[in-house]
Amino acid sequence: MRIVRDLPALRAATETMRRAGERVALVPTMGALHAGHLALVEAARREADRVITSIFVNPLQFGPNEDFSKYPRTEEADLAALEAAGCDIAWLPTVEVMYPPGAATVIEVAGPTEGFEGAARPGHFRGVATVCCKLFSQTEADVAVFGEKDWQQLQVIRRMVADLDLPLDILGHPIVRDADGLALSSRNRYLSPAERAKAAMLPEAMREAANAMLHGAAIESALDAARDGLNAAGFDVNYLALVEPETLRPTDALPARMIAAAKLGPVRLLDNMPVG
Numbered sequence: 039m040r041i042v043r044d045l046p047a048l049r050a051a052t053e054t055m056r057r058a059g060e061r062v063a064l065v066p067t068m069g070a071l072h073a074g075h076l077a078l079v080e081a082a083r084r085e086a087d088r089v090i091t092s093i094f095v096n097p098l099q100f101g102p103n104e105d106f107s108k109y110p111r112t113e114e115a116d117l118a119a120l121e122a123a124g125c126d127i128a129w130l131p132t133v134e135v136m137y138p139p140g141a142a143t144v145i146e147v148a149g150p151t152e153g154f155e156g157a158a159r160p161g162h163f164r165g166v167a168t169v170c171c172k173l174f175s176q177t178e179a180d181v182a183v184f185g186e187k188d189w190q191q192l193q194v195i196r197r198m199v200a201d202l203d204l205p206l207d208i209l210g211h212p213i214v215r216d217a218d219g220l221a222l223s224s225r226n227r228y229l230s231p232a233e234r235a236k237a238a239m240l241p242e243a244m245r246e247a248a249n250a251m252l253h254g255a256a257i258e259s260a261l262d263a264a265r266d267g268l269n270a271a272g273f274d275v276n277y278l279a280l281v282e283p284e285t286l287r288p289t290d291a292l293p294a295r296m297i298a299a300a301k302l303g304p305v306r307l308l309d310n311m312p313v314g
């Protein structure tokens with residue numbers, strides 16, 4: 039595996055692949071890799087001849103009071119895991135490489151950015167869309183793989199790629215969960231043992247609400263019951279909603295996607311699942 043930290047070296051490495059007619063897949067990450075990320079790398083390997091994984095903690099997608107400086111950084115372990123997973127290129131730009139002095143262009147996606155993560159984290163999707171557009175351009179990937187754990191993010195990326203006619207496919211990968219059902223996430227490491235034991239109540243409550251809806255319960259009362267149960271158990275539910283899967287518009291028609299964010303201790307847990 040090649041470890042690349044500057045753009046000319048990345049261009050040289052990808053040009054060799056392209057001249058050989060190889061299909062290239064990109065897996066964008068912020069590092070602190072876990073089995074969820076490695077499943078994306080494996081899916082990328084099945085999709086393409088070569089896999090590039092980027093590790094970049096993107097300052098543009100963090101709000102001023104968010105955890106940019108505290109975000110877990112585990113480069114050595116990440117590189118070993120990527121090598122073992124069969125990644126060909128680890129792309130690790132610095133902030134200066136990604137945003138050289140004078141950088142003045144951002145990508146603003148409307149539609150699926152509205153509400154939910156977009157409301158909770160103003161400017162977040164501007165940062166995500168901008169860095170992903172740059173990563174697609176830097177790597178000239180034929181396909182990029184994203185996890186469904188960040189459901190709204192996946193829809194924002196699909197919208198941007200369609201709207202800007204970007205020449206790559208976007209592949210979504212199902213959520214990888216721990217044995218108790220909690221979605222794997224780099225920030226889960228900040229849960230105390232007691233919080234970690236409780237965290238799987240989020241997907242459990244969502245699944246119960248989904249089952250109730252499928253058995254005819256009114257959508258709002260099923261969502262209210264899940265919200266109330268989680269709040270009573272010590273979660274702080276930010277949103278728990280039923281939305282059209284691609285537009286993220288609230289809906290009460292099935293099939294739909296249930297999406298949720300809830301704070302537990304220091305961690306904001308995200309989850310989502312199909313209903314119907």
Ligand SMILES: Nc1ncnc2c1ncn2[C@@H]1O[C@H](COP(=O)(O)OP(=O)(O)OP(=O)(O)O)[C@@H](O)[C@H]1O
Nearest residue numbers: 067068074184185187188213214221222223224225
């Ligand atoms: N449990 C998971 N299952 C599937 N994909 C995942 C999972 N966790 C993260 N991903 C995907 O990995 C990619 C990189 O995500 P990121 O580096 O932010 O990891 P993360 O674990 O989501 O960290 P965070 O704590 O920031 O939420 C994204 O496409 C994300 O959706």
Ligand SMILES: CC(C)(CO)[C@@H](O)C(=O)[O-]
Nearest residue numbers: 066067068096166169188
């Ligand atoms: C897609 C991404 C790597 C862009 O920084 C990030 O938002 C993430 O890790 O999901």
Ligand code: BAL
Nearest residue numbers: 068099100162188191
């Ligand atoms: N997984 C989304 C990246 C972030 O939390 O900023």
